[in-house]
Amino acid sequence: MVPTSRTILHVDMDAFFAAVEQRDHPEFRGKPLIVGSDPKGGKGRGIVATCSYEARRFGVHSAQPISQAWRLCPSGIYVHPEMDKYARTSDRIMSILFAFTDLVEPVSIDEAFLDVTGCRRLFGSGENIARKIKECIREHEGLNASVGVASNKFVAKVASDLQKPDGLVIVQPGTEKQFLDPLPIGRLWGVGKKTEGTLLKIGLSRIGQLAAMERAELVRRLGAAGAQLWELAHGIDDRPVSPEEGFKSVGHEITFEHDVEDVQVLHDTLLRLTEKVAQRLRRNRVRAHTVTVKYREADFSTYTRRETLREPLDTTEAIFPLAWKLLGPMLRRGKRARLLGVYGSNLASEEKRRQLELFDGGERRDRRLAGALDDITRRYGDGAITRAALLHPRRKPE
Ligand code: TTP
Ligand code: MG
Numbered sequence: 001m002v003p004t005s006r007t008i009l010h011v012d013m014d015a016f017f018a019a020v021e022q023r024d025h026p027e028f029r030g031k032p033l034i035v036g037s038d039p040k041g042g043k044g045r046g047i048v049a050t051c052s053y054e055a056r057r058f059g060v061h062s063a064q065p066i067s068q069a070w071r072l073c074p075s076g077i078y079v080h081p082e083m084d085k086y087a088r089t090s091d092r093i094m095s096i097l098f099a100f101t102d103l104v105e106p107v108s109i110d111e112a113f114l115d116v117t118g119c120r121r122l123f124g125s126g127e128n129i130a131r132k133i134k135e136c137i138r139e140h141e142g143l144n145a146s147v148g149v150a151s152n153k154f155v156a157k158v159a160s161d162l163q164k165p166d167g168l169v170i171v172q173p174g175t176e177k178q179f180l181d182p183l184p185i186g187r188l189w190g191v192g193k194k195t196e197g198t199l200l201k202i203g204l205s206r207i208g209q210l211a212a213m214e215r216a217e218l219v220r221r222l223g224a225a226g227a228q229l230w231e232l233a234h235g236i237d238d239r240p241v242s243p244e245e246g247f248k249s250v251g252h253e254i255t256f257e258h259d260v261e262d263v264q265v266l267h268d269t270l271l272r273l274t275e276k277v278a279q280r281l282r283r284n285r286v287r288a289h290t291v292t293v294k295y296r297e298a299d300f301s302t303y304t305r306r307e308t309l310r311e312p313l314d315t316t317e318a319i320f321p322l323a324w325k326l327l328g329p330m331l332r333r334g335k336r337a338r339l340l341g342v343y344g345s346n347l348a349s350e351e352k353r354r355q356l357e358l359f360d361g362g363e364r365r366d367r368r369l370a371g372a373l374d375d376i377t378r379r380y381g382d383g384a385i386t387r388a389a390l391l392h393p394r395r396k397p398e
Helices: 016-024 066-072 083-098 117-123 126-141 153-162 176-180 193-201 207-211 215-222 224-233 263-283 316-330 350-356 361-380
Strands: 008-013 033-036 048-051 077-079 104-108 111-115 145-150 168-170 249-260 286-297 302-313 337-349
Touching (some): 016 048, 033 066, 083 104, 083 111, 111 153, 117 126, 126 168, 145 153, 153 176, 249 286, 286 316, 302 316, 316 337
Parallel strands (some): 033 077, 145 168
Antiparallel strands (some): 008 145, 249 337, 286 302, 286 337
């Protein structure tokens, strides 16, 4: 193995919305299930969000008019999407991924990249980590994920899609080109129907054929995009896995000097971490819809829990009680803590928020207090103030 190569995973859930419904309704299992708008006996005007693999055999697919799905598969079961449920499931799945590494870049509700280069020592090879992740998601969520393992994002993404459902495809470093060569050019990122047509016209249908072209020739025919396609076709993709992309996140974590058993120490540490996160959110003029707490035991068992809220938060007063609630179930008697972390993600900008104007008086008071404290810490440094009220059982709000 090339020592400098990265290990990137792409995780993508199988038939996500449909799989959640089949999990929750055993009577839907093994049947063609279509999640989308009301088909109204074939007169519906909406579209298919997704469908089970059983329905795909009839030619039904995402983004298809629901009326067409009805014609192809009149015996199918049609249900409405329940977005809240899928979002909650997605949160829990992302938490599972997050337990393996901080370098998680969620790309959509059911898909994420992970850079596990740094945690191979802790959790084993990329393949091992991929198997563990699949197992964990199946055990805790009753759902199947497909995973691709490769030395970069593009190849990992292609790999995760190749053996769906329940796929696991590993592309060893150095074999990227060999892996890509026989695949259709439509698999290249950035090749939509239009570019595909152009490429087919010049006789290119497989990635290997495109890779065999002179780079300059591709640039001449396709412009700047030609250079990028040439690189992808050669399995070259340097883009980092960036948790700050997609759902940007702000987080702080600490590894204790000595493993900690005292709940009061955990409480105070969590509070300090939360203060830092809240300050950074406010400094960046964003609020977090999602709060995540990460907890690692002395033996490296790692757990995370997160919750997504309709109203985004940026104050310690709001985030801390939630973080504390999330930490509770992770603490097990007789276990000592090695690491504790708090993260805010799924960020909303102040501008967006102002448009919504959703805030009540209580929250505004929190924000004024937070603003004053920020001034003081700016002038006197962190730790100038501790919030006594939060260090002791809270009084009932007036
Ligand atoms: P995908 O991962 O594209 O599809 P999928 O998970 O249903 O199936 P696959 O096994 O092929 O990955 O999208 C994830 C979810 O996003 C999907 O379950 C429903 C939703 N979605 C839409 O609502 N509309 C769309 O056009 C697509 C593509 C997805
Ligand atoms: Mg999917």
